[in-house]
Amino acid sequence: MSKRMDDGTAGVTGQCRVDEDRLGSAEAIAAGDPGDALRALASAGPQLREAASLAAEANLVSLADEGRPRAVVVAGVGTAARTGDILSTVAGPRAPVPVVAHRSAGIPGWVGAADVVIAVSASGRSPEALAAAEAAARRGARLVAIGAPDTELQAVAERARAPYIPVPRRAPARMSLWALTIPVLMAAKSFGLIRLNEADIAETAARLDADAERCKPGAEPFVNPAKSLALDLANSIPVVWGSSPLAGVAARRFGDMLAANARYPVLAGELGEAGRGRVGLLDGVFGTLAEQDRDIFADPEDEPESTRLRIVLLRDDGLDGDESGTPKDSKRADAVVELTGRRGIRCDVINAEGASALERLASLVAVPDFASVYLALAHGLDPMSVPAVSEMKELSNVMEDNT
Numbered sequence: 001m002s003k004r005m006d007d008g009t010a011g012v013t014g015q016c017r018v019d020e021d022r023l024g025s026a027e028a029i030a031a032g033d034p035g036d037a038l039r040a041l042a043s044a045g046p047q048l049r050e051a052a053s054l055a056a057e058a059n060l061v062s063l064a065d066e067g068r069p070r071a072v073v074v075a076g077v078g079t080a081a082r083t084g085d086i087l088s089t090v091a092g093p094r095a096p097v098p099v100v101a102h103r104s105a106g107i108p109g110w111v112g113a114a115d116v117v118i119a120v121s122a123s124g125r126s127p128e129a130l131a132a133a134e135a136a137a138r139r140g141a142r143l144v145a146i147g148a149p150d151t152e153l154q155a156v157a158e159r160a161r162a163p164y165i166p167v168p169r170r171a172p173a174r175m176s177l178w179a180l181t182i183p184v185l186m187a188a189k190s191f192g193l194i195r196l197n198e199a200d201i202a203e204t205a206a207r208l209d210a211d212a213e214r215c216k217p218g219a220e221p222f223v224n225p226a227k228s229l230a231l232d233l234a235n236s237i238p239v240v241w242g243s244s245p246l247a248g249v250a251a252r253r254f255g256d257m258l259a260a261n262a263r264y265p266v267l268a269g270e271l272g273e274a275g276r277g278r279v280g281l282l283d284g285v286f287g288t289l290a291e292q293d294r295d296i297f298a299d300p301e302d303e304p305e306s307t308r309l310r311i312v313l314l315r316d317d318g319l320d321g322d323e324s325g326t327p328k329d330s331k332r333a334d335a336v337v338e339l340t341g342r343r344g345i346r347c348d349v350i351n352a353e354g355a356s357a358l359e360r361l362a363s364l365v366a367v368p369d370f371a372s373v374y375l376a377l378a379h380g381l382d383p384m385s386v387p388a389v390s391e392m393k394e395l396s397n398v399m400e401d402n403t
Helices: 026-032 037-040 044-057 079-091 127-139 152-159 176-189 198-214 225-233 245-262 278-283 288-293 330-342 357-378 387-402
Strands: 003-005 008-011 072-077 099-102 116-121 142-147 164-166 238-242 267-271 308-315 345-352
Touching: 008 288, 026 079, 026 245, 037 357, 044 152, 044 164, 044 176, 044 198, 044 357, 072 079, 072 127, 072 308, 079 099, 079 116, 079 176, 079 357, 099 116, 116 152, 127 142, 127 152, 142 152, 142 176, 152 164, 164 245, 198 357, 225 238, 225 308, 225 357, 238 245, 245 267, 245 308, 245 357, 267 278, 278 330, 308 357
Parallel strands: 072 099, 072 116, 116 142, 142 164, 238 267, 238 308, 308 345
Antiparallel strands: 003 008
């Protein structure tokens, strides 16, 4: 059973098992969530509305003065980079110009005056976003910067006389996806890359509000889809697949959140990738072989349960006449459900809902976000505290100082 050590880390006796009692009441959940991760996720709707208002107040109209750009580069790391992936999928394959999510310092060598660079950093201090903004200014590219107010990134934008959207930082970047995403989308709208109307924003915010209500701490697992999904994933190796490019972004987002919040190793991607090799996992040592190796005559109490795959399928079958032109993979999604059933591997399916691409994305992100936090709490982990991340940053700084 899992236990807590004096230093606050999770120790393990035998297999690390979840304790459902930790999710049994709002009081127990609050005790295990001192950083208010659930509250941060529940603010997604208000985050989106606030960010839209802040973006509307920025001088984004100037971006359109020089016409449509040759390309758009969204520069940042982690959640900031994920906003570039979201922009690419919302724009769809019919986008008039390419969208590049750039995750390294600086910007690609081909970027110049004909292009737009959107530098994103929740803290306003990311070296990658700062380097990208500075490089864009030097090369004469149109620049938009998004991040916390009164930071180095804002100073770079002001020196370049570029629009800056000051997004207050009230939680870690991964809990602020919508606060960072909406300004990126509104900047793209200003120079004609995407269509995004007020109704899309309002309906997406309402969707996030509704899902936050469904996933509230006081709701029992049988009515709380996030608690139910968390318990389904417990002590498994999650494999998260999306049936479209948009669903693929949601799948990778879920992988990010499971790794950071619940410390679970995850495989995530699109079904197009899965159907060309990764689906072979179903027949591997954590798939059907795990069941074949089980001693059917052994006492279940004496034989530890084997760790097995758990498939999460995010389905975005789209709408008739979907303007994005995004290819859907409904047949392959049906095949995955059939294959997992034949092999006795559990598969959870989450279907996208909503009229716009943005709302459908939100419907695939919200419940899994909450599930990642509930899974962490069930293991006795604080989802807001990720010691390895802090230690890695400290070690990197020390090693850089020593070079």
